[in-house]
Amino acid sequence: MVADARSRIAGRARRDPGASSRWALRSTAFLYLGLFVLLPVAVILQRGYGSGLGNLEDALHSFGAWNAIRLTVVLAVVTAIVNGVFGTLLAYVLVRIPFPGREVVSAIVDLPFAIPTLVAGVMLVALYGPTSVVGGWFEDHGFKIIFAVPGILLALLFVTLPLVVRSVQPVLSELDREEEEAAHTLGAHGWTTFRKIVLPALRPAIVAGSLLVFARSLGEFGAIVFVAGNIPNQTLTAPVFITQLLSPGSYGQSGGPDQAAAVAGLLFGLAFIVVLLTEKLISGRLERTT
Amino acid sequence: MSEAHAQPLASGGPADRAASRGRGVRALLVGIALLYVLVLIVAPLGGIIFYGLRSGLGAITDTFSQQDVVHAFYLTFVIMLIAVAVTTVLGLAVAFVLARDRFRGKSFLSALVNLPLAVSPVVVGLMAILLFGRGGWFEPFFTAQGIRIVFALPSMVLVTIFISIPFVIREIVPLLEELGTEEEQAAWTLGASRLQTFFRITLPNIRWGLFYGMALSAARSIGEVGAVLVVSGLLQGQTETATLYILRAFDQYQPERGYIVALMLAAFSILVLIGIETFKRRSLKRAGE
Numbered sequence: 001m002v003a004d005a006r007s008r009i010a011g012r013a014r015r016d017p018g019a020s021s022r023w024a025l026r027s028t029a030f031l032y033l034g035l036f037v038l039l040p041v042a043v044i045l046q047r048g049y050g051s052g053l054g055n056l057e058d059a060l061h062s063f064g065a066w067n068a069i070r071l072t073v074v075l076a077v078v079t080a081i082v083n084g085v086f087g088t089l090l091a092y093v094l095v096r097i098p099f100p101g102r103e104v105v106s107a108i109v110d111l112p113f114a115i116p117t118l119v120a121g122v123m124l125v126a127l128y129g130p131t132s133v134v135g136g137w138f139e140d141h142g143f144k145i146i147f148a149v150p151g152i153l154l155a156l157l158f159v160t161l162p163l164v165v166r167s168v169q170p171v172l173s174e175l176d177r178e179e180e181e182a183a184h185t186l187g188a189h190g191w192t193t194f195r196k197i198v199l200p201a202l203r204p205a206i207v208a209g210s211l212l213v214f215a216r217s218l219g220e221f222g223a224i225v226f227v228a229g230n231i232p233n234q235t236l237t238a239p240v241f242i243t244q245l246l247s248p249g250s251y252g253q254s255g256g257p258d259q260a261a262a263v264a265g266l267l268f269g270l271a272f273i274v275v276l277l278t279e280k281l282i283s284g285r286l287e288r289t290t
Numbered sequence: 291m292s293e294a295h296a297q298p299l300a301s302g303g304p305a306d307r308a309a310s311r312g313r314g315v316r317a318l319l320v321g322i323a324l325l326y327v328l329v330l331i332v333a334p335l336g337g338i339i340f341y342g343l344r345s346g347l348g349a350i351t352d353t354f355s356q357q358d359v360v361h362a363f364y365l366t367f368v369i370m371l372i373a374v375a376v377t378t379v380l381g382l383a384v385a386f387v388l389a390r391d392r393f394r395g396k397s398f399l400s401a402l403v404n405l406p407l408a409v410s411p412v413v414v415g416l417m418a419i420l421l422f423g424r425g426g427w428f429e430p431f432f433t434a435q436g437i438r439i440v441f442a443l444p445s446m447v448l449v450t451i452f453i454s455i456p457f458v459i460r461e462i463v464p465l466l467e468e469l470g471t472e473e474e475q476a477a478w479t480l481g482a483s484r485l486q487t488f489f490r491i492t493l494p495n496i497r498w499g500l501f502y503g504m505a506l507s508a509a510r511s512i513g514e515v516g517a518v519l520v521v522s523g524l525l526q527g528q529t530e531t532a533t534l535y536i537l538r539a540f541d542q543y544q545p546e547r548g549y550i551v552a553l554m555l556a557a558f559s560i561l562v563l564i565g566i567e568t569f570k571r572r573s574l575k576r577a578g579e
Contacts, residue, residue: 021484022391029387032380033402036452040417041405043427047420086326093323097316105324107567111331113506114563115556116513118533119338122540122552127337134333158330190312212407219410221516222533226540239412239516246416246520257420264413271408279404 044268048261056266059259064232065241069263072238073270075149076217079156084210087164088202094165095172110166112159117222120158124151124227147229152237155223160213167209167282168202175201208281215271215278238267335556342553345546353550358527362535362551369443369518369531370511373450377507378500381458388459389466406455414452415520418445441523446531449517454507461503465496465573498573505566509559 048055060066093099094106112120128135128145138145145151175198183193221239228235236244245260343350353359388400406414421427422439432439439445469492477487493500515533522529530538532555539548 025383025387026391026393028380029384029399032384033399033455036448036455037402037405040414040421040452041409043420044413044417086323089319090323090326093320097320099320105327107563108327108331110563110566111335111560114509114559114566116509116515116533116559118513118515118536119552119556119559120334122536122548123334123338123556126341126549127334132337134337154330158334161330190315215408219408219413221410221412221519222513225515225537239410242410242412242416243516243520246419257416257423257425260416261420264410264416268409268413271410272405275404275408276401279400 041268044261044265047258048263048265053262055258055262059245059263062245062259064236065263067233068236068238068241069266071149071236072218072267075152075156075237076214078153079160079217080210080214082153083157083160083164083213084206087161087209087213088168088206090161091165091168091172092198095169110162113162117159117220118226121155121223121226124154124158124223128154146227147231147235149235151227151229152224152235155227156217156220159220159223160216163212163216164206164209167212168205171202171205172198204281208278211274211278211281215274218267218271238263242267338549338553338556341545341549345550349546350550353547356547358530359535359547359551361527362530362532363554365443365446365530366512366532369447369450370508372447373454373511374504374507376451377454378458378504381455381503382462382500385459385462385466388463390471403456403459406452409452411449411453411514411516412520414449415517417452418449418517418521440521441525441529443529445521446518446529449521450511450514453514453517454510457506457510458500458503461499461506461573462496465499466492469495498569502566502569502573505562505569509562509566512555512558512562 060069090109094102094109115123125146126132128138128151130136130139130144130146135145143150145154179197180193183197188196219239220237221243224237225240228237228240230236230240230244242260242263245263246257384399384403388396388403409417419426419440422429422432422445426440428439437444439448473491473495474487477491478484482490513533514531515537518529518531519534519537522531522534524530524534524538526538532551536548536552536555539545539551
């Protein structure tokens with residue numbers, strides 16, 4: 001005890017010059033994030049909402065605006081649900097079921113993190129586009145994939161696939177299996193065990209992953225710009241709409257940067273609340289396990 | 291790993307039946323998961339390989355002899371290098387503060403780190419326009435200095451940095467927290483300087499996690515399109531990155547070239563991915579030791 005206290009005092013005595021380096025690190029961190037993150041966000045809010053809600057109203061009155069925002073939010077919700085389900089399934093398969101080639105599948109799941117989103121879009125057009133064999137077959141049967149909503153959905157599912165898998169996987173591999181085995185010996189079926197024991201433990205991770213998928217989908221541009229066709233009121237999404245506000249004339253819209261900032265602020269606010277919620281869920285999980 | 295648990299212990303009649311039914315369910319689950327990955331990722335990858343290579347070796351060498359293409363790859367590479375360097379060095383500082391320091395407002399700093407994840411790349415480009423473009427906050431200052439920010443390299447680097455900020459920090463903070471300060475304290479009491487302690491003790495311990503973060507950062511920088519599209523001004527052979535070249539190739543009905551450049555980027559990303567997987571495995575192994 002005494003030795004411990006003494007070493008701590010000694011440590012503090014030697015640590016004294018460290019105070020200045022701590023301040024240096026702290027100010028570097030604040031300066032860096034303040035300049036690179038806070039300032040750009042401030043300029044969006046000031047330009048978009050500095051004069052009230054007028055910019056947002058004007059932007060929403062331009063052609064196709066309202067539908068673009070609605071389509072973006074609806075597709076983000078659908079993407080979050082679909083990848084929430086399939087991401088959980090993939091994580092379960094990768095952690096719990098040994099099969100040949102599991103490592104390869106695990107690496108492929110990470111592929112969307114590495115592949116440029118625009119290239120993802122090009123890939124989907126190459127395979128499912130109207131001129132390709134697969135896409136042509138679907139088109140002949142009256143089902144349009146590319147330059148239609150299904151194509152946008154595929155693109156969003158592609159780029160966000162790893163988010164849920166990588167959120168659920170670590171929780172699942174750390175999960176204590178005793179409870180499951182107990183349930184099993186008591187006669188519970190696989191599905192019952194999963195629903196009553198595994199799923200509740202995974203729920204925060206699944207929700208956190210899906211929320212990230214939602215936030216990411218709201219802003220996705222690169223993967224969508226090719227596959228969507230960007231037809232106003234049909235396949236135009238909010239991020240593409242923002243770029244159109246910025247290049248007046250090309251689509252008959254002339255909102256300019258202020259209106260673009262208003263729409264951007266709306267999108268960003270929604271996504272940021274979701275990311276903050278996700279952080280809460282993840283840190284809540286950590287507190288419970290430690 | 292935990293495969294030993296997979297089989298139930300009893301081998302009676304009903305348990306046998308349950309086990310074989312369990313095997314069927316497992317096979318079904320694996321099948322569905324594989325099908326999903328196949329339709330969503332593997333098949334499109336095959337599609338682009340097919341279209342990229344279909345036009346033959348001649349078209350490929352022809353594409354890469356284009357001045358525009360060479361410059362686009364060069365620009366992408368330069369932007370990536372600067373963005374990774376900045377987000378790594380400054381990101382390390384932020385990670386140290388988040389993992390080791392205690393003060394009011396730390397959660398605010400942490401929120402700032404995660405904020406870029408919520409911002410659409412298009413909006414990031416818009417931010418740069420509003421700050422440095424016509425009528426922007428800093429436009430008078432930089433115009434007076436004769437420095438071009440928007441429609442030039444500086445703004446393209448800035449938006450890429452913004453987008454890559456979270457990756458290194460999010461990888462390093464948990465590692466630093468887990469590592470603790472005991473080894474560093476020991477080195478410190480033995481008379482090592484702060485820099486020595488960092489390079490000899492801390493850095494080797496977080497090395498693989500850091501590389502993983504840097505690889506994610508690099509991948510994101512190479513693939514960025516929305517943000518650079520807005521700020522670049524699309525000047526051919528000047529502010530055109532590889533991704534922007536692909537956009538133009540398809541716009542100008544030269545899909546072969548678009549496919550070839552896209553395939554090249556995809557191949558490069560897959561190399562980065564192999565790096566990511568290796569670093570991640572080493573980092574996990576280290577954490578497990």
